[in-house]
Amino acid sequence: MKRLEFHISYKCPNNCSFCSEGDQLKKFKGTFVSKEAILKHLGRFAHHGFNHLTLTGGEPTLHPDFLEIIRFASLSGYKTYVSSNGGLFARKSFCLKALPYLDEVSFSLHGDSARLHDSLTNNPGSFLRLRKAFANIKEGKKKVFVFVNIVATLKNLPYLKNIIDFAADSVSAKQVLISAVAPEGAGKDNFLRLTIPLREMAKHLSLLVDTAYRRKMRIRFFGVPMCSLGKFFGFSNDAYWSSRTTIELWRNLGHEFLKVTKSYKPVRNRIKVRKCLRCAVRNICGGVFREYVVKFGTEEIHPF
Numbered sequence: 050m051k052r053l054e055f056h057i058s059y060k061c062p063n064n065c066s067f068c069s070e071g072d073q074l075k076k077f078k079g080t081f082v083s084k085e086a087i088l089k090h091l092g093r094f095a096h097h098g099f100n101h102l103t104l105t106g107g108e109p110t111l112h113p114d115f116l117e118i119i120r121f122a123s124l125s126g127y128k129t130y131v132s133s134n135g136g137l138f139a140r141k142s143f144c145l146k147a148l149p150y151l152d153e154v155s156f157s158l159h160g161d162s163a164r165l166h167d168s169l170t171n172n173p174g175s176f177l178r179l180r181k182a183f184a185n186i187k188e189g190k191k192k193v194f195v196f197v198n199i200v201a202t203l204k205n206l207p208y209l210k211n212i213i214d215f216a217a218d219s220v221s222a223k224q225v226l227i228s229a230v231a232p233e234g235a236g237k238d239n240f241l242r243l244t245i246p247l248r249e250m251a252k253h254l255s256l257l258v259d260t261a262y263r264r265k266m267r268i269r270f271f272g273v274p275m276c277s278l279g280k281f282f283g284f285s286n287d288a289y290w291s292s293r294t295t296i297e298l299w300r301n302l303g304h305e306f307l308k309v310t311k312s313y314k315p316v317r318n319r320i321k322v323r324k325c326l327r328c329a330v331r332n333i334c335g336g337v338f339r340e341y342v343v344k345f346g347t348e349e350i351h352p353f
């Protein structure tokens with residue numbers, strides 16, 4: 050797979066306490082990348098062999114030309130993946146029109162109840178809309194591969210098992226990604242308040258892996274050093290991560306443009322500490338968030 054990740058929308062009704070795109074959303078408030086620019090880039094990258102497209106944002110389904118974009122992507126040979134907070138999938142007519150052109154959808158789900166989920170998205174009603182989206186996806190004839198991304202925080206830690214069960218029951222999700230709070234945007238502002246200490250997270254791993262296995266879901270962990278996963282290190286997202294090219298809006302010296310960045314390793318905001326030098330998996334592991342080391346130190350890092 051040659052992966053392209055395109056940030057097409059800088060609008061989102063949620064205001065998640067850990068939103069790593071928070072700064073970009075503030076900077077380009079409500080902007081959508083023009084349809085013409087998107088189609089031009091998709092055509093050019095397809096010509097260069099790119100065949101997997103992630104549409105993200107903000108909330109990508111809010112882009113006024115979303116349906117035309119995914120149709121074009123699908124006809125251009127891309128496997129199309131969308132990351133969404135539920136967005137317009139909560140509308141049945143939209144969902145039925147979009148599904149034929151989608152292969153994979155990743156939903157952001159942070160609670161198993163409106164009280165919990167909405168308290169993290171800071172958007173009352175976001176859980177109910179997500180539930181409607183799940184029902185529409187489940188009813189749709191085209192079966193897409195559904196992921197859920199749960200950002201694990203001190204607030205939803207006791208409920209992670211229930212959230213996995215909820216994803217299995219309500220949308221038959223096939224994969225769950227448990228993400229640590231990434232120290233970017235709102236995630237950086239609220240890092241200390243929300244981040245689960247690694248040794249605390251370790252106590253929950255066995256239950257989460259067992260639950261996913263029982264529900265026939267793949268489970269992956271993002272942003273957690275492999276050594277903190279212990280015997281579950283094989284479930285680290287780092288081991289499955291593949292290189293990608295990202296296109297996003299950028300501003301420099303008052304000039305706005307689409308910036309193209311290549312990433313070869315999952316190392317964004319992450320570092321290797323001195324102990325990592327003698328670790329057997331140092332070439333696969335993305336390391337620990339720099340902010341985590343600043344706030345919590347390196348005591349919990351134990352090389353393989």
Ligand code: SF4
Pocket residue numbers: 274275276277321322324325328329330331332334335336337350351352353
């Ligand atoms: S010691 Fe360093 S390289 Fe090894 S698993 Fe831990 S964080 Fe990753």
